[in-house]
Amino acid sequence: MDFEEKTLKRDILFEGQIMTVAKDQVALPDGKTSSRELVFHRGAVAVLAITPDNKIIIVKQYRKAIEDISYEIPAGKLEEGEAGQEVAAALRELEEETSYTGQLELLYEFYTAIGFCNEKIKLYLAKNLQPVENPRSQDDDEFLELLELSYQECVDMVQSGQIKDAKTIVALQYLGLQGNKW
């Protein structure tokens, strides 16, 4: 069965700093037409960073999209031209947000909101963390507070609804599946 939706026409509705919004007219597999509202995004990286005493680094920050505080693993968008350089991007975000560097291992890559958006996150595990001397500072418009929490504290925060971010839940579940081997 051929599922492809061929693009008949694309209208670009908004070209911003972090996203492009488009509306496509598509030909469906049965020959009918429909429209698709789409958000294009450069993609992002996220880092599950484990401290030497087995704590998980969690960033507390305000998220305007939900107008609420969120607790998440360190993460950041790819910059322009940075496709394919996700490891460097992940090390940068880790350093900027936590002042640590570490050894990275790719755990997963996934689309966050595949129904309308092509944002893909590469999720890394960072171990053997070392403090960076004179770390790059975080972005001017980011206000963060760092927490170092046990796995159980994080699981409790998922349960209570304080952790409500998909990539952070994926990362915590990954740890849970490793048992005590991390």
Add this chain to the structure above:
Amino acid sequence: MDFEEKTLKRDILFEGQIMTVAKDQVALPDGKTSSRELVFHRGAVAVLAITPDNKIIIVKQYRKAIEDISYEIPAGKLEEGEAGQEVAAALRELEEETSYTGQLELLYEFYTAIGFCNEKIKLYLAKNLQPVENPRSQDDDEFLELLELSYQECVDMVQSGQIKDAKTIVALQYLGLQGNKW
């Protein structure tokens, strides 16, 4: 520490069928200003449906945002005015996409792309599946193929990159964390 970003001005850039796109001017905690590109979405439901012989129902479909085939658990957007009626929405999507109904248990709720979007997914477990007589048919513009796969087959598809959808990975890891108790 007060992290709130106060909205100084909101420009609505696009009001579509499934999303509203806005650009906010915000006052940062230090008094400086910045802008935020935001996507507002009604939210969605997803269903981890387990058949009587312990298979996971996976939907194969084309996703225009990534111009590729995707393998995902059944899911769908909330309709207008359906906030707060997520169980009914999840049963509808399950019936439309799989012709089954079942008993639902809420597993997680999470924001999919919290950096710029307020889409929240409620993820349910559906057990005791029963075929629906004369099920509601799927949306006109959805072309789906259903698979019933073992947990290990799904894990292999995550490994190979065929499953690359965040909500589906959350669902599979949930099952992994239950051991053989599902």
